[in-house]
Amino acid sequence: MKQNAPSKPKDPNAIKLTEALGYSFGDLGNLLNLNFVSSFLKVYCTDYLLKGKTSDSKKITDDLANMMLIVRLWDVINDPLWGLFVDRRKPTKTGKFRHYIASVAIPLGLSLVICFLPIHSIFPNASYGALLAFSYISYIFYGMMYTGMNIPYGSLATAMTSNEEERTLLSTTRNIGGGLGGAVVSLLGPIILYDKNNDGSRTIFNNDKAFAMAVVMAVLGVAAYLMCYRTTKERVQYSHNKEKLDIGLTYGTLFKSRPFITVTLSGMMISGLLQYQTFNQYLTKNYFADTRLNIYITISTYLPMVVLILLMPKIAKKFGKKEVTTAGLAIATVFSLVLCLIGPNEQLRTHYFPFILTNFGVGAGYSFLSILTWAIVGDVIDYQEMKTGIKNESAIYAVYTFSRKLGQTIADFGGLKLLGGYAGYDAKETEKPEVSYIPGKGDRIYKMVSRGMLIAYGITFLMFLLYPLNKKNLQEMHEKLDAARAARLKRMELEETAAFTP
Numbered sequence: 001m002k003q004n005a006p007s008k009p010k011d012p013n014a015i016k017l018t019e020a021l022g023y024s025f026g027d028l029g030n031l032l033n034l035n036f037v038s039s040f041l042k043v044y045c046t047d048y049l050l051k052g053k054t055s056d057s058k059k060i061t062d063d064l065a066n067m068m069l070i071v072r073l074w075d076v077i078n079d080p081l082w083g084l085f086v087d088r089r090k091p092t093k094t095g096k097f098r099h100y101i102a103s104v105a106i107p108l109g110l111s112l113v114i115c116f117l118p119i120h121s122i123f124p125n126a127s128y129g130a131l132l133a134f135s136y137i138s139y140i141f142y143g144m145m146y147t148g149m150n151i152p153y154g155s156l157a158t159a160m161t162s163n164e165e166e167r168t169l170l171s172t173t174r175n176i177g178g179g180l181g182g183a184v185v186s187l188l189g190p191i192i193l194y195d196k197n198n199d200g201s202r203t204i205f206n207n208d209k210a211f212a213m214a215v216v217m218a219v220l221g222v223a224a225y226l227m228c229y230r231t232t233k234e235r236v237q238y239s240h241n242k243e244k245l246d247i248g249l250t251y252g253t254l255f256k257s258r259p260f261i262t263v264t265l266s267g268m269m270i271s272g273l274l275q276y277q278t279f280n281q282y283l284t285k286n287y288f289a290d291t292r293l294n295i296y297i298t299i300s301t302y303l304p305m306v307v308l309i310l311l312m313p314k315i316a317k318k319f320g321k322k323e324v325t326t327a328g329l330a331i332a333t334v335f336s337l338v339l340c341l342i343g344p345n346e347q348l349r350t351h352y353f354p355f356i357l358t359n360f361g362v363g364a365g366y367s368f369l370s371i372l373t374w375a376i377v378g379d380v381i382d383y384q385e386m387k388t389g390i391k392n393e394s395a396i397y398a399v400y401t402f403s404r405k406l407g408q409t410i411a412d413f414g415g416l417k418l419l420g421g422y423a424g425y426d427a428k429e430t431e432k433p434e435v436s437y438i439p440g441k442g443d444r445i446y447k448m449v450s451r452g453m454l455i456a457y458g459i460t461f462l463m464f465l466l467y468p469l470n471k472k473n474l475q476e477m478h479e480k481l482d483a484a485r486a487a488r489l490k491r492m493e494l495e496e497t498a499a500f501t502p
Helices: 017-049 057-073 075-088 098-115 128-160 164-192 207-231 247-252 258-286 293-309 312-319 321-341 346-350 353-388 393-422 441-465 471-499
Strands: 194-196 202-205
Touching: 017 057, 017 098, 017 128, 017 164, 017 202, 017 207, 017 258, 017 393, 057 075, 057 128, 057 393, 075 128, 075 393, 098 128, 098 207, 128 164, 128 353, 128 393, 164 194, 164 207, 164 293, 164 312, 164 353, 258 293, 258 353, 258 393, 258 441, 293 312, 293 353, 312 321, 312 353, 321 353, 321 441, 321 471, 353 393, 353 441, 353 471, 393 441
Parallel strands: none
Antiparallel strands: 194 202
């Protein structure tokens, strides 16, 4: 009698597509929160919270720039401490990271709502100083809660699987969730949050609508986080480190790592660029004179990602993550240069199709890095484990997260300084329904946005040319790491056996 061939053992790290999609709900929640704050908090402050409370319009943008800087200086302490706290805490029954997603979801949603409170209705006589203090407190609270969510969520991918291809799948599905969350805010915000001018365009910010939308985004975000919690599973084995924490050793080794330094600096640049592009709210309002254009900018930027996202795992497997990311950054740099060359001018302002088409080219190039970012971060985490024998994914992720926040800080601080100083923005000039485009000032906003894109993409492209973990090196690294993990687990088993032997 012919015997059936033995079945291939099931990979203990294998994840189903449904679980990968469940993981994407975490970034759906992240972007519903983050994109709303990033896109509209500055407008909330300049066009509602502080408008009319001082006769010096530049003071408002300068004070907000200082707030962005000071609040994020707290992250120098907050982010690494969050990472070390998560790494050194004993895992619960649900795992090392998942329980944070469930427990931080509601406080994070609450912090988002507080950032957009209709504070003038609650305290109609509040002074400029009191309102500025409110913006500090609410933004600090939001930042702490977002970090408390984002570090465990990002680290969760390394606990779900150690397989390189599945890491790419998680990075891909994460971008699906993040792209959907970002799209909801970017597509609906310009329609909902701005009232019409006499000419039918939309440039008048309505904070009552902003508060209502913040509540909706918070509720949807909590629901998304809970879905992520319920549908994911931690399966990568690790040992709980009970030794006394050595912060110097933990973080000192990171800054000797060329892959980590490259990815951290590039993350700072790209995250800063994405934050800088939130000044598109002022670009469409004060140059193109219609915030509905933000919808077309969003579509042109993210449509290439929709097309590429399902193909990216196969493309990365064939050519390598470093290789395709570098090529994409070269494309984004070239189209950013074109964006600088075609404007500003009156013809572009009234016939903006070339602007949208060029943004499509930038978005196509950026898509490669965006889709593969978290898979690349996972590779860097594995690289550190191979070099040191210590699995400190949350500590590494915390530094990377902080670098991204640092980029956002530089972008917001510099952008607000340019907005108030170089561009001369004054919300009071556009508060009347018949006023929209202001010659000169709108043109300078176009220049500051387009040139910032060119600088960021160009520098990031050069950084990835130096990134050492190419396709060949990654394969060799994972072979060594798998062998080291197997040896470590075997050693732990022998030690446990010896401990219980009479």
